[in-house]
Amino acid sequence: MLFAYTEEKKMVSAAETTNKSCFCPDCGSLVIRKAGKIKIPHFAHATSTKCLGLSEGETFEHLQLKQLFFKWGNHFETGWKMEAPLIDLNQRPDLLFGKLAVEIQCSAINGRRLAQRMTGYRQKEYQNWWLLGEQLWPTGRFTQLQRQFCAFDQAKGIHLWLLEKNQIRLRYHICEEPQLIYREICWPSYTQSLQEIFQSTVFERPLPLFPTIENRNKWKQTLSMKLVQNHPQIRRLQQYFYQERRHLLYLPDWLYFPSRYYFFYQEDLLVFRYLFQKEAKNAPLIFQKFLNYRTENQREWIFHQIDQQEILERLYLEAIFLSKKG
Numbered sequence: 001m002l003f004a005y006t007e008e009k010k011m012v013s014a015a016e017t018t019n020k021s022c023f024c025p026d027c028g029s030l031v032i033r034k035a036g037k038i039k040i041p042h043f044a045h046a047t048s049t050k051c052l053g054l055s056e057g058e059t060f061e062h063l064q065l066k067q068l069f070f071k072w073g074n075h076f077e078t079g080w081k082m083e084a085p086l087i088d089l090n091q092r093p094d095l096l097f098g099k100l101a102v103e104i105q106c107s108a109i110n111g112r113r114l115a116q117r118m119t120g121y122r123q124k125e126y127q128n129w130w131l132l133g134e135q136l137w138p139t140g141r142f143t144q145l146q147r148q149f150c151a152f153d154q155a156k157g158i159h160l161w162l163l164e165k166n167q168i169r170l171r172y173h174i175c176e177e178p179q180l181i182y183r184e185i186c187w188p189s190y191t192q193s194l195q196e197i198f199q200s201t202v203f204e205r206p207l208p209l210f211p212t213i214e215n216r217n218k219w220k221q222t223l224s225m226k227l228v229q230n231h232p233q234i235r236r237l238q239q240y241f242y243q244e245r246r247h248l249l250y251l252p253d254w255l256y257f258p259s260r261y262y263f264f265y266q267e268d269l270l271v272f273r274y275l276f277q278k279e280a281k282n283a284p285l286i287f288q289k290f291l292n293y294r295t296e297n298q299r300e301w302i303f304h305q306i307d308q309q310e311i312l313e314r315l316y317l318e319a320i321f322l323s324k325k326g
Contacts, residue, residue, distance in 0.1 A: 131161040211325045
């Protein structure tokens with residue numbers, strides 16, 4: 001951490017104080033100032049602690065990016081705060097500007113702890129902006145943890161914010177079809193205010209998805225391969241269709257067309273589309289039966305920044321469009 005309290009309850013910066021001992025703003029326990037020729041001056045707990053404020057620890061990359069972001073924010077707008085305690089949440093975002101809480105994540109974090117933080121911000125009506133350091137950037141398929149940092153809105157679709165020393169990077173209109181595709185835009189340091197970057201709305205349209213016979217056959221080939229490999233998720237999917245007196249590989253053609261929302265549900269999308277056809281487009285019934293299937297097969301909604309109801313409604317509209325194409 002870069003800030004701590006003195007015995008007089010004054011908040012001080014590790015870069016500006018010579019006090020060797022201060023106190024953690026979150027748990028109140030003793031912290032020690034550390035500084036050297038290589039490391040950025042910072043505070044660390046003197047002994048092992050269960051403090052939740054910065055329970056993941058802070059890497060050199062995290063400390064460095066936090067300082068960069070703080071200077072960048074105040075270059076355009078006064079009022080950016082670093083490590084400001086939020087009493088109503090019992091946590092401390094890396095940076096705060098009004099009701100915008102910024103979190104820079106450079107190392108793995110427990111999924112439950114991440115969910116608590118995101119849910120807490122939402123309940124207290126804070127906007128939360130998560131940016132990933134380079135060690136957490138996706139290099140191919142998204143991991144479950146990387147998926148949890150994704151957000152969604154109409155302008156950017158599924159999107160993920162990334163941060164490096166000299167710029168902010170946004171990957172947006174992320175789509176698995178099932179191959180991964182996305183758009184990307186970058187903002188070099190100090191070229192625009194952080195508020196403007198976060199609130200940006202003018203972007204390129206998503207890359208097109210084509211409901212073609214070729215794309216349909218590709219997905220069926222992938223499903224066939226996973227059936228042969230006895231993939232657990234596909235095995236449960238096949239069991240569902242077997243109970244429906246159907247076969248996973250012999251459904252109506254349009255069910256295999258690419259989806260912009262495969263990212264959320266993967267092959268379970270076939271159940272949604274099958275229910276769309278079976279239940280005469282009865283949206284509430286389709287949603288409920290689909291969520292029941294997910295629950296029975298222990299599929300959790302891990303996208304804590306995204307409203308699942310909105311995604312279900314978009315899936316429904318997509319199904320209307322594709323069923324007409326099929």
